[in-house]
Amino acid sequence: MKKTLNSILLLFLSFSFPIFSQSPQDMVALRASYNYGKSVAVFGGSVSVIPASDTAKSLWEQQLGITITNYGVPGAGFSSLQGKSMQQQVDEAGVFDIYILWASTNDYTNKRAVGSYTDYTEFDNYDAEKLTTQAGGINYCIKKIYEINPKAVIYFFTSSKAFNDRGAYDPFVADGMVEHVNLQKKICELHGIPYLDQFTLGGYNVYNKELYYTDPIHMNEAGYQRLGELQVAFLAFPD
Template sequence: MDLRGLKLAIYGDSLSTGTHGEGGYEEKLKGSLCLSEIYNFAVGSSSLSKGSAGCMADLLEEGRLPEEADIILIWHGSNDWYWSVPLGTMDDKKPDTFNGAISFVIDRLRMNFPKAIIIWVTPIFRMEKPDGIETAGDAFRTLNKNGSTLLDYTETIQRASLIHGFPLIDMRRLSGIHLYNSDYYLEDGVHPNRNGYELIHRILDAELRKSIF
């Protein structure tokens, strides 16, 4: 089974730019799913929310949209932790908090592509110190300047998927990347290497097939 003829748009950070792991996952995914087109709007070091260069909220405000899209893949959240973006509340609508940015991007994308399937990929393990913090650690356990862990951002995405009604690819659980195998899957404790992207591609391929059919 393939997704022949469908067009995919990607929004994310450096994990989706293709600059790591000998090309990332984009071309692998296009080939295995037989997609007709991929529009990649990923920006390295960017967050979903306002506050970082090339953040997704800014891209959408600037009209950085694909010509057409059947599937829209969002892989954001990790750098919102890194840059200490405030979590906010589920009632937020403005993209200066993480909750507000989720509402903003989902609404903006649905307004422009009402028939597209929007799928969110959850953050993976990263061993790093967030901006302004002196000690590196497992991001899912390490507090940023606002006192939030990457787990807090991931749980926010999970709650938002229920409120807004979009599917998730639980890359954290499905990839199984952790401290003791990170040297095999990650270049530097953060970015996947070739092995990591082969794993990520297999997961994305399988999960996208489930979501579309």
């Protein structure tokens, strides 16, 4: 029930603070956010780092006064088998106020094992063999961030929909990307980490993908403008 209410609140906020209006009332409310003016590190794949993604991140900077350091690398996933993994990215990070784990589609697209929410946790005595799974990679990143900065605030952006195959956007396809997304959320709930369900709330579908995507996986500037407004609402009031 709490997650449902949070989703409703998030949608309300995304319409209550239209980024393009910048009314004085909206700006006062955004500046009242606990996260206003904070330093942020971002980890992810190409969706977090391609030039078009700057459209979204510039909204964070403009509306929330956030300073961004981006560690994202195209092709990266949470699995240790997937490119310059987010595990490696986190290993290179320093101390920031906020750490954002921005999930890509790469673990799904490259068929990396989803794993169990207990992979690489106290429940399996931090079994390093589980670092090849998406779950193990997520748990590694969370543990490592707290080792770097015990006072860290961590937020999670789930994978967004893609259109390279039906499973990448249809939540009812067995073994589709929603399986990866659901596990992402499950791990966040285990550790008490707020998450933005971009897969569900992004609003992208087969009817509007031509407006918002440059290819089956990557959004254009219009797509990131839409996503960035949602992200600002979340970052302003994540609870």
